[in-house]
Amino acid sequence: MLRIIIFAVIFLIIFERCAQQVSPTGGKRDSIPPNLVESDPVNKMLNFKGKKLELFFDEYVIVDNINQKLIITPEADNPYSYKQNGMSVLLTFKNQFKDSTTFTLNFGDAIKDFAEKNPSKNLKLVFSTGTSLDSGRVYGTLKDIKTSKPIFDALVGLYNVSDTLDIAKQKPYYFSRTDSSGIFSIENIQMRDYKMIAIDDKNRNMLYNAKDERMGFLNKPINAGSDSASYDLNMFLSDNTPTKVQRTIPRVNNYSVVFSKAIEKVAVTFMNKDTLPYLLEPGGSLKFFNVQPHPDSVFVKLIATDSLGTTTDFEQKIAFQAPRGKDRQKDPFTLTTLPEPNKPLNNTFTYSLILNKPVQFLDDKNISLITDSLTHEPLSAFKWTWNANHNIITVNAKSFAKDTIKWDIPKGSVISVEGDTLTKMLLRHSVLKEEDYGQIMGRITNSEQAAGYIVQLVDEQYKVIAVSMTTPYTFRYIPQGKYFLRLIVDSNKNQRWDTGEIDKDRQPEAIYYMPEKILLKSNFELNDVNITIPK
Known part of the structure; x- marks a missing residue:
């Protein structure tokens, strides 16, 4: 009896193992895509009048996102449904196809084999509802x-x-x-x-x-x-949509006019002799600052210019929110710089201080450039200018520092139109060492005097590293790396690239690349890196 029980247990174990279905191991992976063996209608059929199309393959297939991937030309505006039938796919259209027309159905990778999902390659069906195929x-x-x-x-x-x-x-x-x-x-x-x-x-x-x-x-x-x-x-x-005021954002301290698209500049005219400081922020937002005294509402005329050079006029009412508490909450007063913080500087350099609010007071005798522990030169000793909105200072400076160039900005030396000040800041930049950088020089070999040119050096992410508005050009103090040389034909000589506009049948200004990538090493000069404009 015991022998019979043991035999039964062994039999059940063996039977269970045999009954389990597992994928076969070993062997080559199926990499062969499904092949079309027949279609109804046949490819390049004439006088087709049906509403159904069926494709037959040499193996089982699946349909993958066919509504997005199937391209029917000319555009038929003819809804369809599909059915997968093992080794075939049936398309059923709602209407008959337009008469005397050649249609092409390009399936892309919408049909794949069942096992490995290999897409059928170059799967296309052509037929005509007339007596000939368009060629x-x-x-x-x-x-x-x-x-x-x-x-x-x-x-x-x-x-x-x-x-x-x-x-x-x-x-x-x-x-x-x-x-x-x-x-x-x-x-x-x-x-x-x-x-x-x-x-x-x-x-x-x-x-x-x-x-x-x-x-x-x-x-x-x-x-x-x-x-x-x-x-x-x-x-x-080429955003040729009309410029509109998308929304306004009234606050206690400021009032923002948000445009529907990026704006390059805005001309502001105050009506009734009222004035307010304002700032055009990146992305198309014009911010007015609440500086007392002023009436409850200020009316302005705005002329906004977009990237296509199109101007749009607006009349806008500026009305700030009423304060709810004793103290008004202000946005932090911040500073950024160009070049960016910690970026090495040559001893002769151009520098920009960029504030996020217009400035009402700047003490250029208290802000100083530090060359060493004993030499502090005030900002007033250099040539510097404001931009139109009084929030960007551009200074041309010269330092005799050996290791580090520093800007010392004491607290209270810069005060915004809202009355707040920057905290004490010490901006540091190491002195650029020429042996750590390279130089690239060249010219445009077939330039014409009637056209303007912009030569740009861009990195592998297409970020602009250096720009020259002249030919011959020279790019100094370029970090070691790989670059592309790009040429813009500045047809209208406005020193910027202008995009195209289909409504005016205007193409963008031409841009050409040197075909070879430039490899620049430290302490190395590349000469005669010339650009030839294709004919």
């Missing part, structure tokens, strides 16, 4: 104008040529999306004229959002003829 094709590349880097997953559209084209409201007739190399291709196009426009299309609604999406366009219509043509587009930000 036009356009292709090209898309890059960011400021970095020259390719742009992935941007929408490149062909629009019907119209005087009233509004890409914020109208979708493209044909379109494609760029791959990781910024390359796009639009095929099987009707052979006629189109307007080519590219947009970031971050929300994938195929409409342009000017506030935060880049765009690029060709000035002249293109013709998608039987011979394919290549086009290169540069993309840029």
Whole structure:
């Protein structure tokens, strides 16, 4: 009896182990994507009149986010549902397709094998509802104008040529999306004229959002003829939305007018002879400060200028909140500098003190530059200026320090319009040692006197390290590292880069990069690093 029980236990253990299903071990991973073996309709079919499309594969497949990834051109505005049937995928459309039109369905990586999720490659279906297939094709590349880097997953559209084209409201007739190399291709196009426009299309609604999406366009219509043509587009930000007062923020101490977009400058005119100190803050906020005495309400006229140079007029009422307690709570009075704190300085330098409030009093005889323990030179000994809002001091100074340059700002030497002062500050900068830095020199080999030029040295994160408005150029005291050389063609000679504007058919000012990255070592000079403008 005991022998029978032992045998039964062993049998159950063996049976349980055999019954467990586990993934097979060893062997090669399946890296082969599913292949399309048949479709209904067949690829490049003519006179298709149906509402259903079915794709058949050589293995079991799954559908992944097809509503986002399937691109149908021309834009059909024809809702569909899909059904996954093991080794096939069925699409059922609500309406019949437009007559006498060639349609292309590009599935991207929407269909994958069941086991390893390998996407089917180059999966595309073309058919015509007429008697022939359209044969036009356009292709090209898309890059960011400021970095020259390719742009992935941007929408490149062909629009019907119209005087009233509004890409914020109208979708493209044909379109494609760029791959990781910024390359796009639009095929099987009707052979006629189109307007080519590219947009970031971050929300994938195929409409342009000017506030935060880049765009690029060709000035002249293109013709998608039987011979394919290549086009290169540069993309840029161009917020052409109207400037509005988005909101106001009344406080006891200040009153902020917040604009709907970034503002470069604001002209303020006070009505009825009232005045208030004010400051344009980064990001598009104009702050007025409550300085007594003044009436309960102050009326101003504002002329705001955006990054496109467009001006907008406003009339604004400034009304501060009534104080609730005896003492008004003030925002802290702060100071930042350019160059940044602790950054090494050459003994001859330009320096900026940046305050977060307008200043009503500054004692330039009490603020001093310390060269050594015995030599203190007052700010008044140097040439310095205020900006228009009285919150930025720019000083040209010279020091004879050997190790450290110091600015001594005693408490009470800077007083804001709100009556508060900076705490005592000692700003330190080490003296720049030339042997720790390099130098880059060169010129524009084919410059024209009619144009202005801005030469920029940028690091690998495209941060501007040095700028020259002249050619030949010289960049001194550059830290060891890797850099790019960038040239802006300053067409209007306003010493800044100006973006484009599609409504005015105006392209941005051209930007060119030297193709080779620059490797600079300490205590080293690179000469004849010249820039040639492409023809």
